[in-house]
Amino acid sequence: MTQSVGIARAHTNIALIKYWGKRDKELFLPMNSSLSLTLDAFYTDTKVVFDTAFTEDRFILNGLEQDEKEIRKISRFLDLFREYIGEDRFAVVESLNFVPTAAGLASSASAFAALALATATALNIDLSRQALSSFARRGSGSSTRSLFGGFVEWDMGTCSEDSLARPIDEADWDIGMLVIAVDKAKKKVASREGMDLTVATSPFYQAWVETAAQDLAAIKEAIAERDFEKLGRLTEHNGMKMHATTLSANPPFTYWSAASVRAQEAVRQVREESGLAAYMTMDAGPNVKVLCRASQMEELKRELSVLLPEFQLIESLPGQGASQLTEEEWQQSHSRFQKEVGYEG
Numbered sequence: 001m002t003q004s005v006g007i008a009r010a011h012t013n014i015a016l017i018k019y020w021g022k023r024d025k026e027l028f029l030p031m032n033s034s035l036s037l038t039l040d041a042f043y044t045d046t047k048v049v050f051d052t053a054f055t056e057d058r059f060i061l062n063g064l065e066q067d068e069k070e071i072r073k074i075s076r077f078l079d080l081f082r083e084y085i086g087e088d089r090f091a092v093v094e095s096l097n098f099v100p101t102a103a104g105l106a107s108s109a110s111a112f113a114a115l116a117l118a119t120a121t122a123l124n125i126d127l128s129r130q131a132l133s134s135f136a137r138r139g140s141g142s143s144t145r146s147l148f149g150g151f152v153e154w155d156m157g158t159c160s161e162d163s164l165a166r167p168i169d170e171a172d173w174d175i176g177m178l179v180i181a182v183d184k185a186k187k188k189v190a191s192r193e194g195m196d197l198t199v200a201t202s203p204f205y206q207a208w209v210e211t212a213a214q215d216l217a218a219i220k221e222a223i224a225e226r227d228f229e230k231l232g233r234l235t236e237h238n239g240m241k242m243h244a245t246t247l248s249a250n251p252p253f254t255y256w257s258a259a260s261v262r263a264q265e266a267v268r269q270v271r272e273e274s275g276l277a278a279y280m281t282m283d284a285g286p287n288v289k290v291l292c293r294a295s296q297m298e299e300l301k302r303e304l305s306v307l308l309p310e311f312q313l314i315e316s317l318p319g320q321g322a323s324q325l326t327e328e329e330w331q332q333s334h335s336r337f338q339k340e341v342g343y344e345g
C-alpha cells in the first residue's frame, strides 16, 4: 500500500500522585508508579500519513511546520512503531493542540498519546490499549496515562513491556478540576531536566520514592471508597512533596512563582472560609490545578475570582481515553481550531 492514514484524539491528564524521576532515561522507566485524572477540556488531535512518496518525516504543529529538532523527536517515536513491524515509509504528522494558551498546559501527555494511537491505526498494528500506552511512554512518561479516561494508574513495571497504564475508575462521581492560569510563559526548567537533577542530587529523593508508593496505595483506596476528602488531601500532600524535592536539589530550583503562592493561599482561604472541597496540585510550571467537586465548580470559581481577579480560571471535567477520529471529524477539528484557538505565527 502506498499510503496509510491514522487520526486520533487524546486528552491531557494531571497527576494526583506524581511521576517524578526515571530509573531508565532511554526507556522512560519511572522511579515510582503514578496516578492521574484525564481532563476533557484539553486535548490534542493528530493525523499521521505514511506514504512511499515521502522522502523524510515532517511535523506540522498548530499549522506551523516544525524545525529539525522537533521533527527528530517525532521521528524517533515513529521509529519505535516502524521497527516493530518492519515499516520503512516516512510520515507527515499534523497536530492540533486544543489547550487555551493561557493554561500553560501545552502538554506532551496528550501529544504522544494521540500520536501513538494515530500511528498504530495508520500502520494497522493490533495492540491492546495497555500495550499502546507503553509505546506512548517512550515519547513522554506522562502520556502513558492519556490512553485512558478517568482515574488512571501508570504501573512502574519491571521492564519496558510491563511499564504501562491501566484505568482505575471512570471518575463519573462529582469530580472536577479548575486550572488557575497564573502564567502562560514556557517553563524555565523542563520536567525532564528537573526530574533528572532531582534524582541525582536531592537528599530527600529516596523519601519521595518510598512515600509515593504509600500515597498511591492510599489514593486507590480513596477512589474505591469514593472518599473525596481523602483523595484531595493525598493529592495535595503528594504534589507538595514532589516540589519539596526540587528545593532540595543542587542547585536548588522551584517551579513556583510568587503568583503560584498567591493562588495556593487563595485556595486554602476559600477552603477554610467557605467550606468548599478544593485541593491543589502543581506540575513542572507555575499554574495551580484545583481538584474539586464538579457540582461546586461554579461557586469555587466565583470565590477564587474575587481573590484572584487577574488570573484566568479554566474549568474541566474528567475526560475520556484516546479515540480514533474520522476524516470528517478531522476537518471539523481544523475549523474549530481556527475559530477557538487560532493558528500561531
Ligand code: DP6
Pocket (backbone or CB within 6 Å): 014, 015, 017, 018, 019, 020, 028, 034, 108, 139, 140, 141, 142, 143, 191, 192, 282, 283, 284
Ligand atoms: C510533574 O512526562 O513531561 O507533570 O517523561 O521526561 O517527558 P518526560 O516527563 P513528563 O513529566 C511529567 C512530570 C509531572 C508529573 C506527572 O505528570 O506525573
